[in-house]
Amino acid sequence: MAMVPRAAVQELEAALAAGQAVRGRSLWADARRRFMANRAALVSLAVLVLIALFAFFGGWIAVWDIETTDWSALGTGAAVNGRPSLATGHYFGTDQDGRDLFARTVQGTRISLMVGIVGSLVAVVVGTLYGAVSGFVGGRTDQVLMRIVDVMMSIPFMFVLILLLVVFGRSIIMIFVGVGLISWLEMARIARGQALSIKNMEYVEAAVAIGVRPMTIILRHIVPNLAGIVTVYATLLIPNMIIIESFISFLGLGVQDPQTSLGALISRGAAQMQYGTLWMLLFPLGFLIVMLFTFFYVGDGLRDALDPKDR
Amino acid sequence: MSSFIIRRLLVAIPTILVLIVISYVLMFAAPGGPFNSERPLPPQVLANIEARYGLDRPYLVQMADYVWNVVAHFDFGPSFQYRDQTVNSIIRQGFPVTLTYGLWAFAVSVVIGVGLGVVAAVRHNSWIDYVAVGVSVGAQVLPNFVIAPILVLVFTLWLGWLPGGGWNGGAWQNVIMPVIALAASYTASIARIMRSSMLEVLNSAFIRTARAKGLPMRRIILRHALKPALLPLLSYLGPAFVAMITGSFVVDMYFSTGGIGQFFVNSALNRDYPVIMGITILMGALTILFSLVVDVLYAWIDPKIRY
Numbered sequence: 001m002a003m004v005p006r007a008a009v010q011e012l013e014a015a016l017a018a019g020q021a022v023r024g025r026s027l028w029a030d031a032r033r034r035f036m037a038n039r040a041a042l043v044s045l046a047v048l049v050l051i052a053l054f055a056f057f058g059g060w061i062a063v064w065d066i067e068t069t070d071w072s073a074l075g076t077g078a079a080v081n082g083r084p085s086l087a088t089g090h091y092f093g094t095d096q097d098g099r100d101l102f103a104r105t106v107q108g109t110r111i112s113l114m115v116g117i118v119g120s121l122v123a124v125v126v127g128t129l130y131g132a133v134s135g136f137v138g139g140r141t142d143q144v145l146m147r148i149v150d151v152m153m154s155i156p157f158m159f160v161l162i163l164l165l166v167v168f169g170r171s172i173i174m175i176f177v178g179v180g181l182i183s184w185l186e187m188a189r190i191a192r193g194q195a196l197s198i199k200n201m202e203y204v205e206a207a208v209a210i211g212v213r214p215m216t217i218i219l220r221h222i223v224p225n226l227a228g229i230v231t232v233y234a235t236l237l238i239p240n241m242i243i244i245e246s247f248i249s250f251l252g253l254g255v256q257d258p259q260t261s262l263g264a265l266i267s268r269g270a271a272q273m274q275y276g277t278l279w280m281l282l283f284p285l286g287f288l289i290v291m292l293f294t295f296f297y298v299g300d301g302l303r304d305a306l307d308p309k310d311r
Numbered sequence: 312m313s314s315f316i317i318r319r320l321l322v323a324i325p326t327i328l329v330l331i332v333i334s335y336v337l338m339f340a341a342p343g344g345p346f347n348s349e350r351p352l353p354p355q356v357l358a359n360i361e362a363r364y365g366l367d368r369p370y371l372v373q374m375a376d377y378v379w380n381v382v383a384h385f386d387f388g389p390s391f392q393y394r395d396q397t398v399n400s401i402i403r404q405g406f407p408v409t410l411t412y413g414l415w416a417f418a419v420s421v422v423i424g425v426g427l428g429v430v431a432a433v434r435h436n437s438w439i440d441y442v443a444v445g446v447s448v449g450a451q452v453l454p455n456f457v458i459a460p461i462l463v464l465v466f467t468l469w470l471g472w473l474p475g476g477g478w479n480g481g482a483w484q485n486v487i488m489p490v491i492a493l494a495a496s497y498t499a500s501i502a503r504i505m506r507s508s509m510l511e512v513l514n515s516a517f518i519r520t521a522r523a524k525g526l527p528m529r530r531i532i533l534r535h536a537l538k539p540a541l542l543p544l545l546s547y548l549g550p551a552f553v554a555m556i557t558g559s560f561v562v563d564m565y566f567s568t569g570g571i572g573q574f575f576v577n578s579a580l581n582r583d584y585p586v587i588m589g590i591t592i593l594m595g596a597l598t599i600l601f602s603l604v605v606d607v608l609y610a611w612i613d614p615k616i617r618y
Contacts, residue, residue, distance in 0.1 A: 147322070154326050156598050158560070159575075159591040160333065166579045166587065167337045243454045250456040251560055251576050263456065270460035270565070273468060281460060292452045 034305040041301020044294035055110040063089030064100030067258035108262040119183040119241030120234040127184030131191025228306040236299035387589030398589035409558035409570035416494040428505025450499035549605025
């Protein structure tokens with residue numbers, strides 16, 4: 001334990017003597033303080049905010065839209081007029097079809113962010129409730145609910161997702177559905193484990209004793225106490241969901257042209273790298289890498305701040 | 312023990328069947344038949360083709376027939392797209408390639424991962440520890456479709472050392488990059504798990520005793536610390552092994568290895584349903600069976616596991 005600084009103690013003494021109330025520190029205030037002290041997490045959060053602004057408002061500063069072909073940037077012109085430049089309005093250059101890469105990167109980043117957010121929202125809502133109900137009710141219900149999760153988890157998900165996309169057509173909605181199908185499973189397990197231990201707390205017993213209905217107990221007592229771990233896990237889930245979507249798009253099975261996503265941009269850029277038009281690869285790749293790292297560090301910072309195990 | 316195996320089988324077999332049925336139902340839900348093309352075939356021709364592939368029979372009969380052929384004869388039927396090939400011959404062609412680089416990737420990731428983890432734990436908080444942790448965060452965060460283009464950019468385009476794709480009968484130059492791209496994230500995870508379990512073991516009493524006896528550090532690590540430290544790794548290695556030998560779509564596609572993933576993605580793009588289903592079912596069954604085997608092995612190695 002660190003020594004408590006004498007000055008602080010004296011300050012507290014003075015405050016108490018003056019009859020001022022000492023403000024308590026809630027769990028969340030405590031967590032915020034710990035998070036703010038984590039420089040990597042804080043910088044990452046700032047970068048993420050910038051990326052989100054870029055993804056949702058970048059379209060306003062784009063000169064070109066995502067599908068108009070700049071004919072002067074085609075063929076032999078690609079290496080000259082397709083270069084990233086402020087003068088032509090192609091801030092990030094053009095792709096091999098002469099379309100503006102800045103506008104396309106903005107859109108790709110937006111789709112990636114949206115997939116990540118939708119995936120983790122589904123996980124938060126469905127996974128938390130499913131797990132909380134399973135853990136709180138227990139018994140045979142718990143057995144059945146968890147066995148369903150086991151079976152779903154052992155199905156090779158990527159194959160089924162691709163099958164879904166092939167059968168019902170490649171669209172962003174289908175990707176959301178696929179991501180939603182998988183994302184809540186792990187969360188349900190985590191929430192169930194926590195609910196099992198919360199269930200035996202005195203305040204839950206008290207609630208049961210005075211006849212509060214089970215669903216109300218789950219919503220009022222169990223779910224709020226899951227909030228910490230759910231936040232951490234939901235943040236760490238976002239990059240996974242982004243990776244799944246980019247992976248599918250990289251294989252050419254994701255959203256249809258002219259719509260695009262970071263995975264599709266990386267795949268097309270990588271196919272052109274031997275022609276000296278490296279910007280086609282490096283811009284989308286850079287955005288994806290920065291996004292994955294920043295989400296990782298923010299999630300890591302949140303875990304340090306919120307996870308009760310590490311205290 | 313045997314009840315544990317039986318219980319696991321009771322979950323595994325329905326899972327495989329569910330997988331088969333899901334794939335089959337999805338395939339039938341697909342709008343448009345496999346032989347619909349831009350220029351419609353004459354109805355008689357279409358009827359003949361459908362009869363040839365047995366598509367004119369009732370839905371449930373077809374499904375029962377398919378499941379029976381798969382389960383009893385291990386026969387996935389003909390391919391729609393590659394007219395002269397069956398799904399089985401495609402798997403026979405692609406799977407050895409995938410298996411080859413998958414096994415290499417497994418070997419590489421275990422050797423490097425364990426080595427890196429042990430060194431990082433033994434030299435805890437030294438520069439080599441920080442480098443190991445940094446590298447493994449990077450390799451863990453970055454997916455293989457990011458690593459693969461970077462590898463090609465550096466080793467093919469800038470340095471010109473390795474060919475950028477193809478299989479070439481499994482020549483080592485062609486195998487290296489697929490192996491690295493596949494192994495990177497697993498190596499990182501293995502190193503991380505190994506480092507933390509090794510740190511825990513090194514702090515335990517019997518290691519202190521061994522040091523007090525004056526054993527040299529190398530002997531302590533190899534003879535005393537390594538074995539218990541490997542135990543937590545085992546439960547990770549099982550799923551990782553399965554994931555690696557079934558390969559990766561990205562590695563197969565990007566490096567054009569001719570592995571199973573390339574067939575899968577091409578079939579998915581061309582709606583070649585029998586191939587998609589055959590590969591899905593094969594890989595799913597492999598995944599489920601191997602994780603069963605691994606669980607049993609794990610229960611056998613570690614007596615602390617209750618089954």
